[in-house]
Amino acid sequence: MATKIETFKNLYQDSVSLMQISAQIGKLPGVEQASVVMGTPANLVQLADAGLGADVQASPNDLVIAVRGDEAACDEALRLASERLSARAASPEAQTTEALAPTSLAMACEEDAASNLALISVPGDYAVAEAIKALQLGMNVMLFSDNVSMAQEKAIKTLAREKRLIVMGPDCGTAIVNGMPLGFANVVRRGGIGVVGASGTGLQEVTCRIDQLGAGISQALGTGGHDLHEEIGGISMQFGLDALAEDPDTRVIVLISKPPARAVAERILERAQKAGKPVVVNFLGAAEDEMRAPGITPAATLVDAAQFAVALLNGAPLPATLARVEPHDEATLATHSEALGARRRFIRGVFAGGTFCYESQLLCRDEGFEASSNTPVKGNAKLADIWASRGHTIVDxxxxxxxxxxxHPMIDPTLRDERVRAEMLDPETAVVLFDLVLGYGAASEPAQGLIALLARAPRDDRPVLIAHVCGTQADPQVRNRQIDALREAGVLVAGCNAEAALWASRVARLQAQRHA
Known part of the structure; x- marks a missing residue:
């Protein structure tokens, strides 16, 4: 087993491009692990922690390729990564763009005075300075970068508030602004529903479901996962809420978050009552009574938030909340679980989307199945060893x-797929619950690798496989194509994440009753 490293001096690439190259070379036969990153101190520590080199010499402006595997495979991976990077730099389109491209935010604003949004995707150590530059130039900010401290986040968001601008992020992976998908967003139709979300995959689930129901999105604004912490105070969510309240194209507003600090929640709900438009609130895990107020419709799940918003938009009665398994689905689940062996008792959830993991834990817990997790909800236990499931286990x-x-597994689902297969081979697993997330930046065929692994797994005494696909027909991966491929491989595909979690709970309950 060899570890090989190549460093490119003064070559910057954004993190999404580097993750895509990492995913490509990591799939080469004989490559055990691969990483293509900028040589920041934090990234060098991560390389060392991953066993990809403890003494890499690189500056933050240098690009590092590190691979481990068979020697010949490592050489091929380095060659392919270098080729991808060289082709990107040498293409006529890139040369034309680079010859004309401004080299600073100030130059960009001088070239186009109408520019008012900066998407920042640089290492966290440098992201705050770039965000401040953009705000001083009068630009809103989408901060894709992570590893920004709470104090720094508070500082840049306070500055943004003073300038009547918004900072989406840090760690904001998804937004749709004026119909333009940013980050890991999906292709959805335009319409009258505006969304503000402190969760990337939560925002994706709601916007995709709205599209599937025939309605559309005016704006979808991310806030970053820390925005509703007491220290930050919900600055970005409040700005987004006010902006959508003033937007003539937005007729219904949806707010999405994990439960905020109580004082922050009260502030946001008070503001929502003054929006002058219907507001749907989904604070995952919060009691509905805590969200209920004049003009506000509480939603217990992401899919409820989408369906309530579409009903309000159309002036229709609110549909029933998704709270139980439908009789025809009950029969299907019973049929699929009949062949399970007596030892197969546990739910094993394997998620690429953090919010899907969170929502599934909540729903399974409410059904009586407390699960361990690397990111546990209140009442669930912290997983002692993230690589080893014990009892009911749901991991992000x-x-x-x-x-x-x-x-990230949305870009390269290989590690997630291997975990799904490992859970299948565990003789105590009754049901494997997982997601497929589509959209820009995501894997081009996210079901493909998983189906290949399933084909090599034993067909007898297999646990029930339950998935949900977050995406739309217009996404590059085409939602129905992924669903059909999964069903062909024997996977039960639910209509949404909440339904998939309820199905998994029902299989576990049927199995417990059968072998009581």
Whole structure:
């Protein structure tokens, strides 16, 4: 087993491009692990932690390729990565763009005075300075970068508030602004529903479901996951709420977050009552009575938030909340679980989307199945060893625990797929619950690798496989194509994440009753 490293001096690439190259070379036969990153101190520590080199010499402006595997495979991976980077720099389109491209935010504003949004995707150590520059130039900010301290986040958001601008982020992975998808967004139709979300995959689930129901999105604004902490105070969510309240194209507003600090929640709900438009609030895990107020419709799940918003938009009665398994689905689940062996008792959830992991834990817990997790909800236990499931286990494979030195599973689902297969082979697993997230930046065929692994797994005494696909027909991956491929491989595909979690709980309950 060899570890090989190549460094490119003064070559910057954004993090999404680097994750895509990492994913490509990591799939080469004989490559065990691969990472392509900028040589920041934090990234060098992550390389060392991942066993990809403890003494890499690089500056933050240098690009580092590190691979581990068979020697010949490592050489091929380095060659392919270098080729991808060289082709990107040498293409006629890139040369034309680079010859004309401004080299600073100030130059960009001078070239086009109408520019008012900066998307920043640089290492966290440098992101705050760039965000402040953009705000001083009168630009709103989408801060894709992570590893920004709470104090720094508070400082840049306070500055933004003073200038009547918004900072989406840090760690804002998804937004749709004036119909333009940014980050890991999906292709959805335009319409009268505006969304502000402190969760990237939560925002994706709601906007995709709205599209599936025939309605559309005016704006979808991310805030970053820390925005509703007491220290930050919900600055970005309040700005987004006010902006949508003033937007003539927005007729209904949806707010999405994990439960905020109580004082922050009260502030946001008070503001929502003054919006002058219907507001749907989904604070995952919060009691509905805590969200209920004049002009506000509480939603217990992400899919409820979408369906309530569409009903309010159309002036229709609110549909029933998703609270139980439908009879025809009950029969299907019973049929699929009949062949399970007596030892197969546990739910094993393997998620690329952090919010899907969170919502699934809440729903399974409410059904009586408390699960361990690397990112546990209140009442669930912290998983002692993230690589070893015990009892009911629901993990977020997109968390830093799993992504240090690796691409996010939405970009490269290999590690997630391997975990799904490992859970299948565990004789105590009754049901494997997982997600597929589509959209820009995501893997081009996210079901493909998983289906190949399933084909090599034993067909007898297999646990029930339940998935949900977050996306739309207009996404590059085409939602129905992914669903059809999964069903062909024997996977039960639910209509949304909440339904998939309820299905998994029902399989576990049927199994417990059968072998009581």
């Amino acid at each position: 494979m997109g968390d830093d625990d799993f992504t240090r030195g690796r691409p």
